[in-house]
Amino acid sequence: MAFADSSETLTCLNCQNTSADAGAVKGEHNFCWVCIDCVLDKQRGVSTPHECRAGERLVGERRIQEVGRHGSFITCxxxxxxxxxxVKSCVMCEASLCDTHLTVHSKSPEHILIEPTTALRNRKCSVHKKILEYYCTSDATCVCVSCILFGDHRGHRVETFDVVSRRKKTRLKNDLKKLFSRSEETEKQRQxxxxxxxxxxxxxxGATERVTALFRQIxxxxxxxxxxxxxxVSKQDEQMSVSVxxxxxQLELQKDELSQKMSYIEELCNKADPLVxxxxxxxxxxxxxxxxxxAADPKVCQDGQIYKVACMDEGLIAVTLHKGLCDIIASIMGGLNIHGAADLLLNVHTAGNDIQISGDLKAASWSQINQNYPEKSERFQYDQxxxxxxxxxxxxxxxxxxSETGVWxxxxxxxxxxxxGRxxxxxxxxxxxxxxRYDNVQYSVIHDGKWLQLPHSVSCHILxxxxxYEAGQLSFYELRDPIxxxxxxxxxxxxxxxxxxxxxxxxxxxSN
Structure with missing residues (x-):
């Protein structure tokens, strides 16, 4: 590596420090001896002479390209x-350092190095411009030494970042465990x-298939x-047609016979010989x-009234239709395995004295008159x-x-x-x-003393x-259109x- 002597003060291109001991390499770039020694140390064992920072620049460019593939980066x-x-940022200097400048940076404890960041000002006290090193538990804020000694936080309880950080990490780990547990529970619920x-x-x-098959059968x-x-109907039509x-x-034959007799009598009436x-x-x-x-045929008329021989037997048709429909309904209901209320009657022996039971044991109504039912162990004290x-x-x-009014x-x-009892x-x-249902206004459902008011307004009086039983379901519906x-x-x-x-x-x- 060739160096040019110079007695003038030069500025190192690498660290920007000025020194009379700086030298120049080929390419007319000035470097201090510290930076030169650093580069030489890194290139020890390499035979190629270091003529300028082009090699360093190429390395830097390659690193930039590598970082660029993963997103933005902080530059030296x-x-x-x-x-x-x-690769690091100095809190004291408020500067970020590459590998080369990191090797020549001050190693004193005051120069705290952290991961590269642009928020270096946030790590200094805004009042005293000193590094934040402590945490004031009284005000829950980060402070510097000056804040503790003669600032607003004098006499407050403070702790080092390490202590507070460890405690917070412990708390965060506990929170993480809880969140993990909740996450697992959420996943179980999702599954x-x-x-x-x-x-x-x-x-x-399955319900769609059953309903489709049911209506196909119907x-x-x-x-x-x-x-x-x-x-x-067709059979009766044919029978009536033949009969009529x-x-x-027969009536036409009878008419012909009568016409012949009438003609003969008219002929006699026209003869002049009395003896004949x-x-x-x-x-x-x-x-x-x-x-x-x-005289008319008695099969056709009687007492001058013609028989209604052409009358269709509508009763037979109605009975056939009614029986057929009942058979279909019975068949369908039997297939559904749903039983109706034909044999559902009210037990008068359980009725309270304020309830009147109808004669058919199907209806219950409130009564102001005491019914004075016989005393029985199964009878309710109240109107039930x-x-x-x-x-x-x-x-x-x-x-x-x-009913449309009252409470039931x-x-x-x-x-x-x-x-x-209650x-x-x-x-x-x-x-x-x-x-x-209360006064035709709102519905509620009740079990074990717990009431739940339903959002539905009353719109029907048939429910x-x-x-x-096996599925453990009891459901209530308003039988309006739609249900x-x-x-x-x-x-x-x-x-x-x-x-x-x-x-x-x-x-x-x-209802039946």
């Missing part, structure tokens, strides 16, 4: 002729929902019934005088009543008609529910589930109750269930 503060990536979603999709797909049965009824045609033929007329009358008297002239029948399996559906409760309960009200214990779902209770039923009603200034009726 002192490399003014090339954008060389910094559970995914499983439920798949189950729901499977159920909806259409086949309706088509068969239609053919049967139309066949009966025969009667018409009298003799003819005596001989033919039995033919046209022995019976009433022009249960059904005679209980359900411990299967799927069941009932329609219930309600409808639902189901175990037979072991209390009959006296806990005997349906919904106010863990043995009953019910829907409540449906659906029970799937509206109100609420579904989900539980594991442990006892048979009775239908339960409670009314106040209202009435309810079980």
């Amino acid at each position: 503060t002192y490399c003014v002729h090339a954008s060389v990536p910094a 559970t929902l995914q499983t439920q979603k798949a189950e729901v999709l499977g159920k909806t797909s 259409r086949r049965q309706l088509d068969a019934l239609e053919k049967k009824v139309l066949s009966e 045609s025969k009667l018409i033929e 007329i009298l003799q003819e009358q005596e001989s033919e008297r039995a033919d046209f005088c022995g019976s009433e002239v022009g 009543v249960l059904s005679t029948r209980s359900f411990s399996s299967g799927q069941h559906f009932w329609e219930v008609e309600t 409760f409808m639902g189901m309960c175990y037979p072991s529910v209390d009959r006296k 806990q005997s009200w349906i919904g106010d214990n863990n043995k009953s589930w019910c829907l409540r 449906g109750i659906y029970l799937d 509206r779902h109100l609420h579904t209770f989900t539980a594991t039923f442990a006892e048979p269930l009775h239908v339960a009603f409670s009314v106040y200034k209202a009435w309810v009726r079980i």
Whole structure:
């Protein structure tokens, strides 16, 4: 490496320091001896002479290209002729350093080196311009030595960054564990929902297939019934046509016979010989005088009234149609395994004295008059009543008609529910589930004393109750068009269930 002597003060191109001891290499670049020694140390063992910083620049450019592939970078503060990536930043100097400048940088403790950053000013006290080294726990802020000794934080409790940082890391690790636990739980919930979603999709797909098959079956049965009824109509039409045609033929023959007799009598009336007329009358008297002239066939008329021989048997058609439709409904309902309310009656022995039960045991209404029912252990103290029948399996559906005013409760309960006291009200214990309507305004659902007001406004006075005992579902619907779902209770039923009603200034009726 060739150097040019010079007695003048030169500025090192590398570190920007001025020195009379600086030398110049070929290429007319000035470097101090410290930087030259540094480069020589790095190139020890390399035979190629160092003529200028072109090699260093190429290395820097390669490093820039490498960093550029991964995003932006912070450049060395002192490399003014090339954008060389910094490897460290000095808080004291507020400068970023490349590998070369880092080797010649001050090693004193005051010069704290950190990872490259542009936010060096944030690491100094804005008041005293000194490095932030402590944390004031009283004010929860970072401070410098001057802040502690004679600044605003004098006398405050302070700790070093290391102590506070370790404590915060410990807290963060605990938070991380909690977050990890929550993340795992969230993932489990997500997987559970995914499983439920798949189950729901499977159920909806199965329901779609079942409904499609059901209506296909209904259409086949309706088509068969239609053919049967139309066949009966066609049969009657043919029978009536034949019958009427025969009667018409008989009447035409009778008319011809009468026409012949009328012509013969007219001929006699036109003869002038009395003897001939009298003799003819005596001989033919039995033919046209022995019976009433022009009498109608008794098969066709009686007392002058024509029989309605052409009347269709509409009763037979109606009975055929009714029986066919009933058979279809019975077949479909049997396939659905849903039982109706034909045999669902109210148990008058459970009715409170403020409830009046109808004669058909289908309706319950509130009464101001005490009914004075006989005292029984199963009788409710308040205005409530249960059904005679209980359900411990299967799927069941009932329609219930309600009054437009007053308060009513409808639902189901175990037979072991209390009959006296506040806990005997349906919904106010863990043995009953019910829907409540208040003054035709709003719905609520109640179980175990917990009330939930539903967002639905009252829009119908015919409701449906659906029970799937094995699935543990009790659902309520408004039977309007379209049907509206109100609420579904989900539980594991442990006892048979009775239908339960409670009314106040209202009435309810079980529809068949």
